[in-house]
Amino acid sequence: MNYQNLFSEIAVEAQKIEDSGAVATYIPELGNIDPNKFGIHLTTLDQRRYGLGDFDEKFSIQSISKVLSLTLAFELEGEKLWSRVGIEPSGTPFNSLVQLEYENGIPRNPLINAGALVICDILVSRLENPRKDLIEFVRQLSGDGNLDYCRRIAESEKKTSYKNAALINLMKDFGNINNDIEVVLDLYFHLCSIELSCKDLTQVFLYLAANGINPLTGEKVTSISNSKRINAIMQLCGFYDEAGEFAYKVGLPGKSGVGGGIIAIHPGKYCVAVWSPKLNQKGNSHKGMKVLEFLTTRTQSSIF
Numbered sequence: 001m002n003y004q005n006l007f008s009e010i011a012v013e014a015q016k017i018e019d020s021g022a023v024a025t026y027i028p029e030l031g032n033i034d035p036n037k038f039g040i041h042l043t044t045l046d047q048r049r050y051g052l053g054d055f056d057e058k059f060s061i062q063s064i065s066k067v068l069s070l071t072l073a074f075e076l077e078g079e080k081l082w083s084r085v086g087i088e089p090s091g092t093p094f095n096s097l098v099q100l101e102y103e104n105g106i107p108r109n110p111l112i113n114a115g116a117l118v119i120c121d122i123l124v125s126r127l128e129n130p131r132k133d134l135i136e137f138v139r140q141l142s143g144d145g146n147l148d149y150c151r152r153i154a155e156s157e158k159k160t161s162y163k164n165a166a167l168i169n170l171m172k173d174f175g176n177i178n179n180d181i182e183v184v185l186d187l188y189f190h191l192c193s194i195e196l197s198c199k200d201l202t203q204v205f206l207y208l209a210a211n212g213i214n215p216l217t218g219e220k221v222t223s224i225s226n227s228k229r230i231n232a233i234m235q236l237c238g239f240y241d242e243a244g245e246f247a248y249k250v251g252l253p254g255k256s257g258v259g260g261g262i263i264a265i266h267p268g269k270y271c272v273a274v275w276s277p278k279l280n281q282k283g284n285s286h287k288g289m290k291v292l293e294f295l296t297t298r299t300q301s302s303i304f
């Protein structure tokens with residue numbers, strides 16, 4: 001595949017996409033982003049790299065990082081994990097409370113907020129130094145030892161995060177949160193505050209295209225089986241109540257964040273990341289989804 005030509009086509013295509021959607025403002029700091037930013041980057045398994053636009057600029061990856069916390073917790077807990085959180089699509093918005101009550105405080109999956117909070121609770125229980133150990137894990141994946149949380153974003157979210165507080169309180173009442181609520185929320189806000197560029201993202205998540213191996217170091221991040229399973233969960237749950245739409249139009253496992261980023265994995269081939277801050281009604285990047293649809297259609301490289 002000639003990705004260089006493809007990226008020239010994407011540059012033209014991106015201009016044609018209707019400019020709709022809105023930047024997330026419910027986390028005040030996210031509202032300060034220039035809505036017109038646009039970047040895309042693709043890294044192949046054999047380390048060829050292609051970028052366009054603002055691909056080298058760091059942005060708030062938000063819920064994309066839930067795949068990283070899941071990977072770490074899955075390594076620590078193994079299959080036991082699934083007694084605390086499910087693996088089914090929710091069909092509801094990422095911060096919805098409705099299912100949680102009638103399903104007795106067990107979140108549908110680890111990629112909605114409730115599920116990611118349970119994962120953070122597990123990390124608080126299992127890691128000696130949860131905040132430090134988690135960022136070290138991401139540093140190793142990225143090869144960037146200076147990478148850090150963005151305290152400003154974490155603080156901003158903490159001040160306005162009434163829904164997440166409601167979710168975790170409900171789960172605590174059902175007995176599905178073992179640690180202090182404030183400690184778990186603090187880890188969750190920091191997790192969501194990580195800033196990476198599209199280029200960084202494709203490096204960090206390449207292990208999911210490589211059977212769980214970090215291609216930078218050759219080290220095992222997770223097992224072949226866990227890598228397959230995490231991809232499956234992303235496919236079914238990575239876009240909340242728009243997971244079907246993403247599978248239908250793009251056809252790759254992926255994960256979005258309210259910072260406007262999306263990553264998508266082609267197992268055995270590549271990892272691609274796109275950033276465009278304006279979100280659609282479901283909280284996923286409007287232009288990002290369209291550009292990825294163009295990419296997989298043009299290259300005929302969906303997994304289906």
Ligand code: GLN
Pocket residue numbers: 061062063064094095113157164192256257258259283
């Ligand atoms: N930090 C955000 C929240 O908890 C993450 C949501 C997202 O990116 N979908 O609401």
